Amino acid sequence: MIAHLPALQIVLPLIAAPLCVLLRTTRLVWLLAFAVTVASFGIAVELYSQVLQYGVISYAMGGWAPPIGIEYRVDQFNALMLILITAVATVVLLFARTSVAKEVDQRRQPLFWAAWLLCFTGLLGIVITGDAFNVFVFLEVSSLSTYALIACARDRRAITSAYQYLIMGTIGATFILIGIGLLYMLTGTLNMADLAARLPGVTESRTLKTAFVFIVVGCSLKLALFPLHLWMPNAYAYAPSAVTAFIAATATKVAIYVMLRFFFTIFGADFSFGAMPLGQVLMVLSVIAMFSGSLVAIYEQNVKRMLAYSSVAQIGYITLGISLATTTGLAAGMLHLFNHAMIKAALFMAMGAVVYRLGSCRLDQMA
16 A cells, blocks of 8 residues: 555545535535545655655556656655645645635535545646656646636636636646647657656757746746736635635645756756756846735735735745755745745635625725
8 A cells, every 4th residue: 555655645636526526415525525635644744754764756657667657756855745735735624614615605515625626636746746748737637626716706706817817827838738748859758757867968959948948938827927927816816715725825836846846857957047047037037026026915905915916926035046046045945935835825714714704805994
């Protein structure tokens, strides 16, 4: 059983998602989602323990050894990301029962929990896979279910917000897919470790540089880096509070993880920050995000939108550390990534509780 934990991390919530639709009873569906999430957290902790004891875990799906088959690969970094996602999901689920009851129509609630588990599955899959194309597949699983989760809110503006997010998210995913396709055309492989081994021999290729640009732009859209953050304020403001708390803490952080995997694992730091001017561009955009996001947040009357613009600024802090391409900068960026995930989830849950009490999230109506 322990040998199959990487697969179980994905399969467990994936199987539970359609069961939510079949059960229909709201209480049973929530209990199933909570049990699966707690089990996923336990699996993530055990995987991290195994990595600390025995090193990197490589799991070949279907018995086909990589790079031919699909590989799930767990190291210390993505094991910590798995713990972050599952821990946040577990805590938010305790709040989500009230949030869903108040903000989602009764008939939609089983579908809501199915979409929740699919989103959860997608985020875990992005982090654990060692295959570049599977990153795109799981990215789409999480994104499509996120659009549905946002649109489930009773507020009609949530549908428009979900549509805006869908348009921007689809553009970002398309850019990432084109970049991955170009890498496959250049190397003939999709395995991340194999890509990392083959790319140093083709660093002067225009195809490689084009793929790099497409992936950078696609990831920037997904993580809401300035100026590609326009989908975020409305999505956070009008989604159910539990959804906002969950995606604010996990979705953008997983996008940052994907960016780091491509920058440092696949392309390599020398190419990303040496041959390409990524460091300078990322630094400028990060500083602008820090100041512009904070300034807009100061003048925002809707507290959820205020927290959304604050997230734009905080993402700027994280990417600023990454742009330095140093051990200290990366450590600072990753520390703030985990810090922001926990704090922002707590803030959105607290804001949800305030809305349930006062009936509004506007500052002028709270005074």
